Amino acid sequence: MSLFTILLSALLVNNFVLVRFLGICPFMGVSKDVDSAIGMGLATTFVMVVAAAATWLIQWFILEPLGLPFLQTLSFILVIASMVQLVEMFLHKTSPGLYRAMGIFLPLITTNCAILGFAIMGVQNSYSFIETVIFGLGAGLGFTLALMLMAGIREEMQFADIPKPLRGVGIAFIVAGLLSLAFGGFAGLV
Amino acid sequence: MNTTIVSLVSMGAMSALFAFGLAIASKKFHVETDPRVQEIEEVLPGVNCGACGFAGCSAFAEGVAGGEARVNGCPVGGAAVAKLVAAIMGVESDGLKRRVAQVLCKGGHTEAKERGGYDGPKDCRIAHATQGGDKACSYGCLGYGSCVAACQFGAMYMDENGLPVVIEENCTACGKCVDACPRDIIMLVDEEQGVHIRCRSLLTGRFVRQVCSVGCIACQRCVKVCPTGAIYMEDNLARINYDKCTNCQACVEVCPMNTIDWQEGKGILDKVAVG
Numbered sequence: 426m427s428l429f430t431i432l433l434s435a436l437l438v439n440n441f442v443l444v445r446f447l448g449i450c451p452f453m454g455v456s457k458d459v460d461s462a463i464g465m466g467l468a469t470t471f472v473m474v475v476a477a478a479a480t481w482l483i484q485w486f487i488l489e490p491l492g493l494p495f496l497q498t499l500s501f502i503l504v505i506a507s508m509v510q511l512v513e514m515f516l517h518k519t520s521p522g523l524y525r526a527m528g529i530f531l532p533l534i535t536t537n538c539a540i541l542g543f544a545i546m547g548v549q550n551s552y553s554f555i556e557t558v559i560f561g562l563g564a565g566l567g568f569t570l571a572l573m574l575m576a577g578i579r580e581e582m583q584f585a586d587i588p589k590p591l592r593g594v595g596i597a598f599i600v601a602g603l604l605s606l607a608f609g610g611f612a613g614l615v
Numbered sequence: 616m617n618t619t620i621v622s623l624v625s626m627g628a629m630s631a632l633f634a635f636g637l638a639i640a641s642k643k644f645h646v647e648t649d650p651r652v653q654e655i656e657e658v659l660p661g662v663n664c665g666a667c668g669f670a671g672c673s674a675f676a677e678g679v680a681g682g683e684a685r686v687n688g689c690p691v692g693g694a695a696v697a698k699l700v701a702a703i704m705g706v707e708s709d710g711l712k713r714r715v716a717q718v719l720c721k722g723g724h725t726e727a728k729e730r731g732g733y734d735g736p737k738d739c740r741i742a743h744a745t746q747g748g749d750k751a752c753s754y755g756c757l758g759y760g761s762c763v764a765a766c767q768f769g770a771m772y773m774d775e776n777g778l779p780v781v782i783e784e785n786c787t788a789c790g791k792c793v794d795a796c797p798r799d800i801i802m803l804v805d806e807e808q809g810v811h812i813r814c815r816s817l818l819t820g821r822f823v824r825q826v827c828s829v830g831c832i833a834c835q836r837c838v839k840v841c842p843t844g845a846i847y848m849e850d851n852l853a854r855i856n857y858d859k860c861t862n863c864q865a866c867v868e869v870c871p872m873n874t875i876d877w878q879e880g881k882g883i884l885d886k887v888a889v890g
Contacts, residue, residue: 487629491621500629507633511640518644525673584736 435563466569477561723776809881
């Protein structure tokens with residue numbers, strides 16, 4: 426499988442949010458305006474790429490040789506949590522505005538199931554090191570894309586005359602469903 | 616048994632490695648912060664309404680610590696929070712009178728004439744900027760509830776007559792509704808004040824009568840009857856100077872249009888004449 430196919434597959438065909446339904450919490454929580462959606466997406470992408478490298482090394486140099494594949498979830502969570510901590514400190518130092526805009530959602534990347542999900546999937550597909558990193562990049566960019574699309578639509582919806590019972594999260598879920606259907610159109614591309 | 620030891624050692628080593636890395640990173644990326652900022656943030660209401668003029672509670676806390684904001688600058692927390700913030704900053708608080716929002720229009724569906732024809736989004740600001748809404752009065756409440764939507768504290772609702780009502784117990788005087796209203800109908804007033812001239816129309820009496828049955832027609836009876844000189848006339852509209860008003864209600868009785876309102880339950884005020 427070529428690297429481009431892996432990237433495209435993670436980005437569109439098997440988009441983590443809209444096709445695999447992972448990481449729905451930030452997808453709903455941080456998609457109210459485009460700016461913070463992009464920030465959240467890029468932070469997640471960064472964590473995914475770094476976590477891809479770290480989890481690959483742990484899986485093939487620690488867990489497999491020592492015969493401990495059952496500790497996969499535990500060790501991956503450990504790696505991801507540490508990476509998120511690092512990103513948080515880095516952002517606090519370099520970009521206080523973005524740090525404040527993302528607020529509670531930044532630490533919540535730790536528990537973003539999309540990140541743990543992609544790390545485990547990368548192992549299941551027995552990707553090489555480069556392939557895993559590209560897979561992480563694709564997954565992160567796909568996540569960013571989904572967030573941006575959703576945020577753009579929700580910004581436009583602010584002045585729409587939405588029926589009262591559907592306002593807020595209700596209509597957001599309907600929009601998410603339609604977006605997901607649209608992404609179904611990419612099936613068969615790879 | 617062997618597996619247990621290998622698991623413990625490998626995971627322990629990994630955790631230790633990450634802990635070490637994070638410890639170094641936290642030193643390297645350390646950000647100097649004023650410890651008072653955190654303390655102030657903890658006593659603030661934490662609703663991030665922005666009524667203080669800062670982007671949120673943490674920004675306000677930084678402002679207070681940095682000397683840009685006053686210790687009593689949080690209208691939501693009021694005097695209680697001001698006291699706590701002042702204690703952290705080591706200064707005396709001069710307190711804060713509680714204010715609430717007042718809606719200065721009585722022209723609902725039954726009182727104000729409607730001209731119809733508005734078919735745009737049900738939002739006061741859009742209606743005001745485009746066709747001016749359904750009502751014939753160009754100064755009155757549009758009735759689409761932008762103020763209610765702006766209220767974060769559940770302190771407002773639209774009554775059946777199409778006018779916003781303030782629930783004063785819940786109002787925090789954050790001013791969101793004041794900003795949301797394109798017609799400047801909502802005002803923040805000291806809570807103790809019970810007499811309000813609920814009209815903002817600058818039209819002369821004849822034209823006011825054409826569009827509304829409760830508008831101020833500038834007859835000046837309230838100005839004449841007011842014992843403290845709190846009411847004055849400006850641009851065909853009676854206005855009240857809350858600094859002088861004592862809630863005596865003399866004006867409420869003489870107002871022929873019933874524009875001036877008395878809120879039951881507010882007491883007579885003992886004010887020293889100003890000026």
